[in-house]
Amino acid sequence: MAEQLFFKSEDKLSRYTELRPQLEALLGVETDVVANMANFCAALKDAFGWFWIGFYIVRQDELVLGPFQGPIACTRIAYAKGVCGSAWAEQKSMLVPNVSDFPGHIACSALSQSELVVPIFKDQKVWGVLDIDSTKIADFDEIDQVEIEKLITWFAGLL
Ligand code: SME
Numbered sequence: 001m002a003e004q005l006f007f008k009s010e011d012k013l014s015r016y017t018e019l020r021p022q023l024e025a026l027l028g029v030e031t032d033v034v035a036n037m038a039n040f041c042a043a044l045k046d047a048f049g050w051f052w053i054g055f056y057i058v059r060q061d062e063l064v065l066g067p068f069q070g071p072i073a074c075t076r077i078a079y080a081k082g083v084c085g086s087a088w089a090e091q092k093s094m095l096v097p098n099v100s101d102f103p104g105h106i107a108c109s110a111l112s113q114s115e116l117v118v119p120i121f122k123d124q125k126v127w128g129v130l131d132i133d134s135t136k137i138a139d140f141d142e143i144d145q146v147e148i149e150k151l152i153t154w155f156a157g158l159l
Pocket residue numbers: 052073074077081082083084085104105106107108109112115131133
């Protein structure tokens with residue numbers, strides 16, 4: 001496929017709909033997981049312009065930074081710590097409208113104001129998480145959570 005994404009909608013849900021087949025075309029022809037994580041982040045950043053998006057991967061008892069788009073970030077997060085570690089421990093998505101209200105939030109950047117973290121399952125276990133940060137308060141809603149969960153469920157099938 002052409003190495004450029006096209007979006008004509010401003011509406012968020014329509015953008016997710018436009019993104020999906022393009023992601024499938026881009027990632028579906030590649031078997032390397034790192035390459036696919038990298039392009040997954042780049043495509044989402046291109047579509048939505050968020051401040052930071054990236055993967056953290058489970059390595060023994062902590063999460064280790066994987067491919068991402070955005071400023072430099074914390075490399076290791078302990079189990080059950082921060083929003084990412086909590087999503088891992090609780091095995092569910094964490095939608096955080098204001099990170100200041102989340103006890104134990106790990107501030108990799110002081111600019112981050114809201115966050116969405118979605119766990120990635122492989123063989124019924126958490127393999128990693130996708131973390132998305134915005135500089136705006138309450139930038140993510142249930143539409144984002146549902147649509148990102150759908151994308152991540154599909155992505156997990158490529159692992
Ligand atoms: N805020 C996250 C840490 C990762 S950075 O946002 C990239 C957390 O509390 O787990």
